[in-house]
Amino acid sequence: MSSLAQAARTRSRARLRRRERAKPKLLGGGVLWILVFAALLAGVVAVNVTVLRLNLQLDRADGERSELKADIARLRAEVSSASASARIERLAQKELGLVRADPDTTIFVDLPR
Numbered sequence: 001m002s003s004l005a006q007a008a009r010t011r012s013r014a015r016l017r018r019r020e021r022a023k024p025k026l027l028g029g030g031v032l033w034i035l036v037f038a039a040l041l042a043g044v045v046a047v048n049v050t051v052l053r054l055n056l057q058l059d060r061a062d063g064e065r066s067e068l069k070a071d072i073a074r075l076r077a078e079v080s081s082a083s084a085s086a087r088i089e090r091l092a093q094k095e096l097g098l099v100r101a102d103p104d105t106t107i108f109v110d111l112p113r
Contacts, residue, residue, distance in 0.1 A: 081087065092098040 089100070
C-alpha cells in the first residue's frame, strides 16, 4: 500500500472518530425530555381532574343551599300564619269555647309600683 492511501485511510478514520464523538446523544436527551413533558402533562391532567371534582362539590353545595333557603322561607310562612291573631282567636272559640270580652265590661286594675 502506498503511503498516500494509508494517510487517506487514517484521515477518514479520524474523521469518523470525530463524528462519533461530536454526535450528541439525542436518544438519551430525547427520552429525558419526553419523560419530563409526560410528567408535566400528567400533573396538568391531575390538577384539572381535581378542579372538576371541586366544581361538582360546589354545585351540589349550591343546590343544597337553595333547598335550605326554600325550607326556611316555608317554615317562616308557617310560623307567621300559626301566630296570626285571627287564627288563634278562632281556635280559642272552637276548641276552648272562649269568647271575646266585651270592652264595656272590662275593668283595668292599677297596681302600685
